[in-house]
Amino acid sequence: PSLFTLPEHSMCSMEEKSINxxxxxxxxxxxxxxxxxxxxxxxxxxxxxxxxxxxxxxxxxxxxxxxxxxxxxxxxxxxxxxxxxxxxxxxxxxxxxxxxxxxxxxxxxxxxxxxxxxxxxxxxxxxxxxxxxxxxxxxxxxxxxxxxxxxxxxxxxxxxxxxxxxxxxxxxxxxxxxxxxxxxxxxxxxxxxxxxxxxxxxxxxxxxxxxxxxxxxxxxxxxxxxxxxxxxxxxxxxxxxxxxxxxxxxxxxxxxxxxxxxxxxxxxxxxxxxxxxxxxxxxxxxxxxxxxxxxxxxxxxxxxxxxxxxxxxxxxxxxxxxxxxxxxxxxxxxxxxxxxxxxxxxxxxxxxxxxxxxxxxxxxxSEEKIRTTGTQVLVASAQKKLLEERLKLVSELWDSGIKAEVLYKKNPKLLNQLQYCEETGIPLVAILGEQELNDGVVKLRDVATREEVLMVHHTLL
Amino acid sequence: PSLFTLPEHSMCSMEEKSINxxxxxxxxxxxxxxxxxxxxxxxxxxxxxxxxxxxxxxxxxxxxxxxxxxxxxxxxxxxxxxxxxxxxxxxxxxxxxxxxxxxxxxxxxxxxxxxxxxxxxxxxxxxxxxxxxxxxxxxxxxxxxxxxxxxxxxxxxxxxxxxxxxxxxxxxxxxxxxxxxxxxxxxxxxxxxxxxxxxxxxxxxxxxxxxxxxxxxxxxxxxxxxxxxxxxxxxxxxxxxxxxxxxxxxxxxxxxxxxxxxxxxxxxxxxxxxxxxxxxxxxxxxxxxxxxxxxxxxxxxxxxxxxxxxxxxxxxxxxxxxxxxxxxxxxxxxxxxxxxxxxxxxxxxxxxxxxxxxxxxxxxxSEEKIRTTGTQVLVASAQKKLLEERLKLVSELWDSGIKAEVLYKKNPKLLNQLQYCEETGIPLVAILGEQELNDGVVKLRDVATREEVLMVHHTLL
Structure with a gap:
């Protein structure tokens, strides 16, 4: 698990609901x-x-x-x-x-x-x-x-x-x-x-x-x-x-x-x-x-x-x-x-x-945004029919001790996956696509800055 | 608080009581x-x-x-x-x-x-x-x-x-x-x-x-x-x-x-x-x-x-x-x-x-010793009449975020203080004495190895 320094409690600029x-x-x-x-x-x-x-x-x-x-x-x-x-x-x-x-x-x-x-x-x-x-x-x-x-x-x-x-x-x-x-x-x-x-x-x-x-x-x-x-x-x-x-x-x-x-x-x-x-x-x-x-x-x-x-x-x-x-x-x-x-x-x-x-x-x-989870990465896909690949990657992340989530949909839209990150304050999204899978890489995007880097799959873990 | 790396959960060779x-x-x-x-x-x-x-x-x-x-x-x-x-x-x-x-x-x-x-x-x-x-x-x-x-x-x-x-x-x-x-x-x-x-x-x-x-x-x-x-x-x-x-x-x-x-x-x-x-x-x-x-x-x-x-x-x-x-x-x-x-x-x-x-x-x-506290240092004295000095040092340690204890006795014996460390698994004891106080230093002893170092008082915090 040598990934990079993951921000454990980073606060994201999501819309805060008032306390219920x-x-x-x-x-x-x-x-x-x-x-x-x-x-x-x-x-x-x-x-x-x-x-x-x-x-x-x-x-x-x-x-x-x-x-x-x-x-x-x-x-x-x-x-x-x-x-x-x-x-x-x-x-x-x-x-x-x-x-x-x-x-x-x-x-x-x-x-x-x-x-x-x-x-x-x-x-x-x-x-x-x-x-x-x-x-x-x-x-x-x-x-x-x-x-x-x-x-x-x-x-x-x-x-x-x-x-x-x-x-x-x-x-x-x-x-x-x-x-x-x-x-x-x-x-x-x-x-x-x-x-x-x-x-x-x-x-x-x-x-x-x-x-x-x-x-x-x-x-x-x-x-x-x-x-x-x-x-x-x-x-x-x-x-x-x-x-x-x-x-x-x-x-x-x-x-x-x-x-x-x-x-x-x-x-x-x-x-x-x-x-x-x-x-x-x-x-x-x-x-x-x-x-x-x-x-x-x-x-x-x-x-x-x-x-x-x-x-x-x-x-x-x-x-x-x-x-x-x-x-x-x-x-x-x-x-x-x-x-x-x-x-x-x-x-x-x-x-x-x-x-x-x-x-x-x-x-x-205050303007403070309170996160209620500690999830570091959402495993997402840019195309359809990649559920198995998403499940495989998220499972590898869990086994490496990384806090990760995946949407429970067969074919979620990329926009919905990104919105989920913004709503819940997940700082990073790992995006899978056919191209990346063929190249053995994962695209990692910083949700706040939208910066992207390509990671070789095994270095992610 | 630059002291040294304190072992947070070090286990000490104390006598373990069986679970009550x-x-x-x-x-x-x-x-x-x-x-x-x-x-x-x-x-x-x-x-x-x-x-x-x-x-x-x-x-x-x-x-x-x-x-x-x-x-x-x-x-x-x-x-x-x-x-x-x-x-x-x-x-x-x-x-x-x-x-x-x-x-x-x-x-x-x-x-x-x-x-x-x-x-x-x-x-x-x-x-x-x-x-x-x-x-x-x-x-x-x-x-x-x-x-x-x-x-x-x-x-x-x-x-x-x-x-x-x-x-x-x-x-x-x-x-x-x-x-x-x-x-x-x-x-x-x-x-x-x-x-x-x-x-x-x-x-x-x-x-x-x-x-x-x-x-x-x-x-x-x-x-x-x-x-x-x-x-x-x-x-x-x-x-x-x-x-x-x-x-x-x-x-x-x-x-x-x-x-x-x-x-x-x-x-x-x-x-x-x-x-x-x-x-x-x-x-x-x-x-x-x-x-x-x-x-x-x-x-x-x-x-x-x-x-x-x-x-x-x-x-x-x-x-x-x-x-x-x-x-x-x-x-x-x-x-x-x-x-x-x-x-x-x-x-x-x-x-x-x-x-x-x-x-x-x-x-x-098993032979495992379970510690029930996380205390890192006991502030002790080698001589009588040093209660105020002990309280002063332990208070400074607390204010620096260090887990510290002191015995609630005016004039505890050094032996009793060392025994307390062994019983509860405290790894370090800071020992105050007239000489050390005059020199502006504190003697720090590793309870297990009995190694001692003299620390300049302010570097302890």
């Missing part, structure tokens, strides 16, 4: 992916997988359904969104809700105490779909997690570095990675006077600050959740704080917070985290944000969330939605171990559907 | 994939996907569940194996049973009349699992299909060529691709005197010939299905025939078969198919086999099934199971089109779980 949105299965909150959407999806996946591999991650896979009891009690209020399978005899099964709980089950079941793995797979939520925003009932998650007992904040810092690398490589605009720590939140709740039994529910209320105004969150705390207005206001002072190392230093001096063991531990480790992020050179996109709470129950330490930024009319940078999130969960694996053995974990999930939506919009807005 | 079978979730007929199993799976997938792309295929994806009614009436007796979702309000949903019906639904819904696509995804069957044979309730299918109105047998021949290329490339042993045609079967049933209403059920009985003796199939035909013994015996004479072009010629001369329009059409196209297969040079592995029937209702023309061969004690070649199968189904898409517009299709599915099992056994039996 009728393939969205609105009624059930799912979607088909057309070949064009698959090409975009593969591009996004390969950026992300390359990054995970650059950091030495392995990959695993788990079944799409788990025992119902495996998922029970892991998601708090969101459990109502779990899809159950019909009871057709046997165990009760549910579709997985995320990849974190199956990962924890996998670690416990296989007694794995150290692993750095990624897992890209679909998860299922009976949520209200909002397809234009990339919110579906079946959607991909891209998870990266580091499990193992290590020195503080080193794996946590690498997770943030990886999020930074992925969002930078995808070129989907400016972003900020918010970080906080459940220990700081819990310490803050304690010094504000929240009873410990209400930590999780107040945490859920704080989590809504990215979508609701403080006034509304405060009402929820005082009304539904029964906090005194003074305690709520005290929390309100803290959760408006965001910043960097100097804020951490300031809070370490805070007379109340610094007296709380949990908060002090969280703040000291946050300081360490920021030192590592400085070494990684990603401080500019990281914000220590006391309003970040994350909904899920299982986080125990650092939590993070990456949001895309956009300039509004007044040129202020505003958040347009979360695109990745995660944190440390040191207790989850132990819930699946018969002896409760803990495996500390930290990781994150990339909101890939959102990224697909953005990429699709970018492609639609 | 405890990760099989027996009770529900599903399995986890460990990193090692994923590495094998990826290898198989890449052989198959490369082949599909070599033939110019696009790819699509569809949801894991379909409307229950989409699957109804497509699988005959096997419908009882479909997994339903619990009715939690909204439409009734079922997990997909194969990828062919979703493909047909996709074509009809999007009014696509021409496509050559592959689809690799999991399907679900409430069957009795037999994990050692690679039979699960959740398993992958790799489907390739050509849809469109074309000249006879050209796409059909390409499908067989692709099966041949895949099974050859996988190197899993000798194989035979059996072919037959539903029209020949139906014509045969007609000339034997089977009433037309019994064609499909007698076809199902014939399909069992690969697992049951003729005597038992005959009993089923005469007993359960109510054929006369004479008709059954007549069928029995035909279904024992297998061969090549000469058998086709012989049957075209058969006084009864040749009078049947359907059978004659099927035989003439079978002859054409064999001419194309001759051009493709794959005749040796193809057998025209009148006992091949295929279970599913929707086939309308050519059917095929690839089986692996093994020598038994008497050195006779015996079949050890089906590994790919498919056929032509010209009516299925029309079932989903409101106006019944037909889109002729031909395609096949590769039984990938079976191939995984064989590959896993091959790897376990």
């Amino acid at each position: 949105l009728s393939s969205v299965l609105d009624f059930q909150g799912t979607r088909d992916y057309s070949p064009k959407q698959m090409a975009i999806r593969d591009r996004v996946f390969s950026v992300i997988i390359d990054c995970f591999k650059r950091h030495g991650a392995e990959t695993i896979d788990t079944p799409v359904f788990e025992l119902k009891e495996t998922l029970t009690g892991k998601y708090g209020e969101d459990s109502k969104l779990i899809y159950d399978l019909k009871d057709q005899g046997g165990e009760l099964l549910s579709l997985r809700y995320d990849l974190t709980v199956p990962f924890a089950r996998f670690l416990a079941m296989n007694k794995i105490t150290n692993i750095k793995r990624y897992h890209i797979a679909k998860v299922y939520r009976r949520d209200n779909p909002a397809m234009t925003k990339g919110r579906y009932r079946e959607f991909y998650q891209c998870d990266f997690d580091i499990a193992g007992q290590y020195d503080p904040m080193i794996p946590d810092a690498e997770c943030l570095k990886i999020i930074h690398e992925i969002l930078s490589a995808l070129q989907i605009g400016a972003f900020v990675i918010k970080v906080n720590d459940r220990r700081i939140l819990d310490g803050m709740f304690a010094v504000c006077g929240v009873p410990e039994s209400k930590f999780r529910s107040i945490c859920s209320a704080v989590d809504k600050l990215d979508k609701m105004a403080w006034e509304d969150v405060r009402s929820e705390m005082v009304g539904e959740k029964g906090l005194s207005p003074e305690i709520a206001d005290h929390i309100g002072e803290y959760v408006q704080l965001r910043g960097g190392l100097s804020l951490i230093e300031q809070l370490l001096q805070d007379p109340k917070l610094s007296q709380n063991k949990l908060a002090r531990e969280g703040l000291e480790e946050m300081k360490l985290l920021f030192e590592y992020l400085t070494i990684f050179g990603i401080l500019e996109q990281v914000s220590f944000d006391l309003s970040l709470a994350r909904g899920l129950d299982y986080y125990t330490g650092v939590i993070c969330e990456a949001v895309l930024q956009q300039s509004d009319q007044t040129d202020e940078s505003v958040s347009v939605g979360s695109i990745a999130g995660g944190g440390r969960y040191d207790g989850l694996v132990g819930m699946f171990d018969p002896k409760g053995r803990k495996v500390p974990c930290v990781g994150f999930s990339v909101g890939i559907e959102r990224i697909f939506s953005i990429m699709e919009q970018k492609v639609a807005a | 079978l405890s990760s099989v979730l027996d009770f529900q007929g599903t399995r986890d994939y460990s990193p090692k199993q994923m590495a094998i799976r990826d290898r198989v997938f890449s052989v198959i996907i490369d082949c599909f792309k070599r033939h110019g295929a696009e790819t699509i994806d569809t949801p894991v569940f379909e409307l229950k009614e989409t699957l109804t009436g497509k699988y005959g007796e096997d419908s009882k194996l479909i997994y339903d979702l619990k009715d939690q309000g909204g439409e009734l949903l079922s997990l997909r049973y194969d990828l062919t019906v979703p493909f047909a639904r996709f074509l009809a819904m999007n009014k696509i009349t021409n496509i050559k696509r592959y689809h690799i995804a999991k399907v679900y069957r409430r069957d009795n699992p037999a994990m050692t044979k690679g039979r699960y309730r959740e398993f992958y299918q790799c489907d390739f299909d050509i849809a469109g109105q074309y000249d006879p047998m050209i796409p059909d021949a390409e499908c067989l060529k692709i099966i041949h290329e895949i099974l050859s490339a996988l190197q899993i042993g000798a194989f035979v691709i059996k072919v037959n045609d539903r029209r020949i079967l139906d014509g045969m049933f007609a000339v034997c005197g089977v009433p037309e209403s019994k064609f499909r059920s007698i076809c199902s009985a014939v399909d069992k010939l690969d697992k049951m003796a003729w005597e038992d199939v005959r009993s089923e035909m005469v007993g359960e299905k109510g054929l006369s013994p004479e008709i059954a015996d007549h069928i029995g004479e035909y279904v024992q025939l297998r061969g090549g072009l000469s058998l086709i010629e012989q049957l075209l001369q058969d006084p009864k078969l040749s009078q049947n329009k359907l059978a004659r059409e099927g035989l003439e196209e079978m002859k054409l198919l064999f001419e194309y297969l001759t051009i493709f040079g794959i005749l040796e592995q193809v057998s025209f086999d009148l006992s091949l029937a295929r279970g599913l209702d929707y086939y309308t023309g050519v059917i095929c099934e690839a089986v692996l061969q093994q020598s038994d004690q008497t050195d006779e070649s015996v079949s050890v199971g089906s590994i790919a199968g498919g056929g032509r189904y010209d009516g299925l898409v029309g079932m989903f089109d409101p106006k019944g517009r037909k889109v002729p299709c031909v395609g096949f599915s590769v039984g990938i779980e079976r191939i995984f099992s064989i590959m896993e056994q091959k790897v376990a039996a």
Whole structure:
């Protein structure tokens, strides 16, 4: 196979059809992916997988359904969104809700105490779909997690570095990675006077600050959740704080917070985290944000969330939605171990559907032509009755590892064959004719430039 | 990034753990994939996907569940194996049973009349699992299909060529691709005197010939299905025939078969198919086999099934199971089109779980070491207190696109760092020490040969 350098992914000036949105299965909150959407999806996946591999991650896979009891009690209020399978005899099964709980089950079941793995797979939520925003009932998650007992904040810092690398490589605009720590939140709740039994529910209320105004969150705390207005206001002072190392230093001096063991531990480790992020050179996109709470129950330490930024009319940078999130969960694996053995974990999930939506919009807005196949040569004929010769040549090309096609017609017109190349972006066409066959040569034409060369048949392979 | 040529997938002489079978979730007929199993799976997938792309295929994806009614009436007796979702309000949903019906639904819904696509995804069957044979309730299918109105047998021949290329490339042993045609079967049933209403059920009985003796199939035909013994015996004479072009010629001369329009059409196209297969040079592995029937209702023309061969004690070649199968189904898409517009299709599915099992056994039996990561360099230190320097260097390597790792310990022992390389197959270790840092160099060691070179720091990137 010494042919010549074939352009693997050359783009051709074909007419681009707009991305087919009728393939969205609105009624059930799912979607088909057309070949064009698959090409975009593969591009996004390969950026992300390359990054995970650059950091030495392995990959695993788990079944799409788990025992119902495996998922029970892991998601708090969101459990109502779990899809159950019909009871057709046997165990009760549910579709997985995320990849974190199956990962924890996998670690416990296989007694794995150290692993750095990624897992890209679909998860299922009976949520209200909002397809234009990339919110579906079946959607991909891209998870990266580091499990193992290590020195503080080193794996946590690498997770943030990886999020930074992925969002930078995808070129989907400016972003900020918010970080906080459940220990700081819990310490803050304690010094504000929240009873410990209400930590999780107040945490859920704080989590809504990215979508609701403080006034509304405060009402929820005082009304539904029964906090005194003074305690709520005290929390309100803290959760408006965001910043960097100097804020951490300031809070370490805070007379109340610094007296709380949990908060002090969280703040000291946050300081360490920021030192590592400085070494990684990603401080500019990281914000220590006391309003970040994350909904899920299982986080125990650092939590993070990456949001895309956009300039509004007044040129202020505003958040347009979360695109990745995660944190440390040191207790989850132990819930699946018969002896409760803990495996500390930290990781994150990339909101890939959102990224697909953005990429699709970018492609639609740009002039870029997306090829959905990689075919390098179409084997064509200029005359009738050359089907056997075409089949013979295309077969030789396949056997030489060359990506080749032939039209499935006995006597296709040359024009139709050339049009097929233009439509699908095939860069080269090998044209057979009586004369060439007699001379033992093949005419090879560059579809875009129309330049032609005669190749001796055997040198083509 | 001008470093040097890094061995991307170099294998290291680490101790290989045997593949963990405890990760099989027996009770529900599903399995986890460990990193090692994923590495094998990826290898198989890449052989198959490369082949599909070599033939110019696009790819699509569809949801894991379909409307229950989409699957109804497509699988005959096997419908009882479909997994339903619990009715939690909204439409009734079922997990997909194969990828062919979703493909047909996709074509009809999007009014696509021409496509050559592959689809690799999991399907679900409430069957009795037999994990050692690679039979699960959740398993992958790799489907390739050509849809469109074309000249006879050209796409059909390409499908067989692709099966041949895949099974050859996988190197899993000798194989035979059996072919037959539903029209020949139906014509045969007609000339034997089977009433037309019994064609499909007698076809199902014939399909069992690969697992049951003729005597038992005959009993089923005469007993359960109510054929006369004479008709059954007549069928029995035909279904024992297998061969090549000469058998086709012989049957075209058969006084009864040749009078049947359907059978004659099927035989003439079978002859054409064999001419194309001759051009493709794959005749040796193809057998025209009148006992091949295929279970599913929707086939309308050519059917095929690839089986692996093994020598038994008497050195006779015996079949050890089906590994790919498919056929032509010209009516299925029309079932989903409101106006019944037909889109002729031909395609096949590769039984990938079976191939995984064989590959896993091959790897376990061989001395081959499977790496589960692609890490090229471990950044290590020879002394304490060099965490920041390690993090700085590994971060620079990541930013240069190099696959690198660092141990998540403040002060790891050099021995532990070297052991980590040996265990995971990392070929190179960059060792930092006070002296090297002062000199602005990094010591780079080849883990296998223990050769060391000093690199000026900036030339490493």
